[in-house]
Amino acid sequence: MNKPLPQPLIDPKQISRVAHLARLNPDEAERVLLRQELERILRSFDRLEWPDTRNTEPIYHPHPDTNRLRPDEVQSPFDPADLIHESIGQDGFLMAPKTME
């Protein structure tokens, strides 16, 4: 019945790829830690695959509700100025790390 638990394999290349996509630059020690954590996460997902779901409809959401819509009306209960701390703002803009394509 149950599928056997496969041995998750994460090679250093995959670590590098995921780190790149997340724009992270981990050092060697962090890579070891990341690998352990990712393998634990993958094992948890494997656990989810234990039950036989061949005849079960996939669900996207725990609640079957659909069509939760709102009318096209402006409602701004927040003052946008409160969203930007002065330490990261400049002339109303946010300052992000320099990115040049």
Add this chain to the structure above:
Amino acid sequence: MTWDTIVGLEVHVELATTSKIFCGCPTLFGRPPNTQCCPVCSGFPGALPVLNQQVIEYALRVCLATDCTINSLIRFDRKNYFYPDLPKGYQISQQHQPIGRGGKLVITTDNGDKAIGIHEIHIEEDAGKLIHDPQGKHTLVDYNRCGIPLLEIISRPDLNSAEEALDYLDKLRRLLLFIGVSDCRMEEGSLRADVNVSVRPTGSKVLGTRTELKNMSSMKAMALAIAYESRRQIKILTEGGRIRQETRRWDENEKRSFALRIKENVEDYRYFPDPDLMAIRINDHWIKNTRELLPELPDAKYQRYLTTLDLTAYEASILTSHPALADLFEATVAICGRAKDVAGWIMGEWLQECNQRACRPQDLKVTPEKLARLVRLLAEGDITRGTARQVFIQMIDNQADPDDYVHRHNLRMIRDIKTIDAAIDQAMAAHPRSVADYRAGKNKVRTFLVGQAMRVLQGKADPALLNRRLLEKLNTPD
């Protein structure tokens, strides 16, 4: 060897909703940075999106107008990538169950009509704007645009030249304007086109490696970019090289494109269903209601102008380039008939005034009723074209009523032969040298004398009659 160019367009269009797609922030253009944001659209943890109903309405209109098959159940997915224009670290988009697939748009080519396939239409949210200051230490971010609803309309690679791509974009722009879903301003970024270009030897059935072109801010720039890219690829292949799949940025000043980055693969975006948003069911009733509300589409309008109103292709094309022009034209013709005269006035004086005032066609505050009466006065020979122009300016600037203005300022066209003769005599007497010059064979002087006689009558004389009488007098020696 000859080469074929294969072009596909990915058009992003901002929908003209008053509030953003997942929050109640306003969508106005050109506001100070970060003044139209809230925790939802700037990605604060715990903030939850709620979908704007109007976005679905508008998306349905576009799907129906392009003959797409509409999915009865649509969902939203997260497209994950890290870049400062995206505060949440993902963009809400549709990857697995988009709203529409498999439509078409008909363009006009030298060889007649050609249907361009529409692969897919999906809904997503716009990202923020970045300002890269080469000298500065930071990239400046404005999140006002974050969460403005977008439709991405992806064509099939059915286009074969820059001209076809231009016509496709123009047809699409007209369609979107007429169904009222967007203002389609390329210069403000509410209509943006990314272009996929590849080339292949003529006759080959295999698609070549394609590149994606970005950052064209006008139709003209897009045409230049496609032509440039096609030439660049052909040159590389002819010299035995290979095309790299990459994104290239069009530089408007240098009129060439530059490689940006090797494209990330679809799997790098790690799409997954957004757990914060519920699915949307679109039933037949909803589709039927939307279909019934669709106005006459620009292609049908164009055909009708040609066949029942007897306009030329050029006239019909200009008048169907913007709903404001078509609406004005039709409302005016409904009152006074005279489609040709109304078309002529709108395409001439109306657009000329808009041009001079740097305003949009709908910004001239002249009602169809008043325009109809002006056109009638001119067409029935009650006033000259010069007078009509003068009255038109008064109508725009001072809301003048054409009949009333003509009456009060005594501007009716003068057709009385005695009055016209007297004016001609006066002009000829005042300029005996010109008269002599004309009689000595300097034909050009006539125009000057016409002008002088017209001036005597404040430009109100029947021009044909005045011309004829002047000619008779000049050719009859005293």
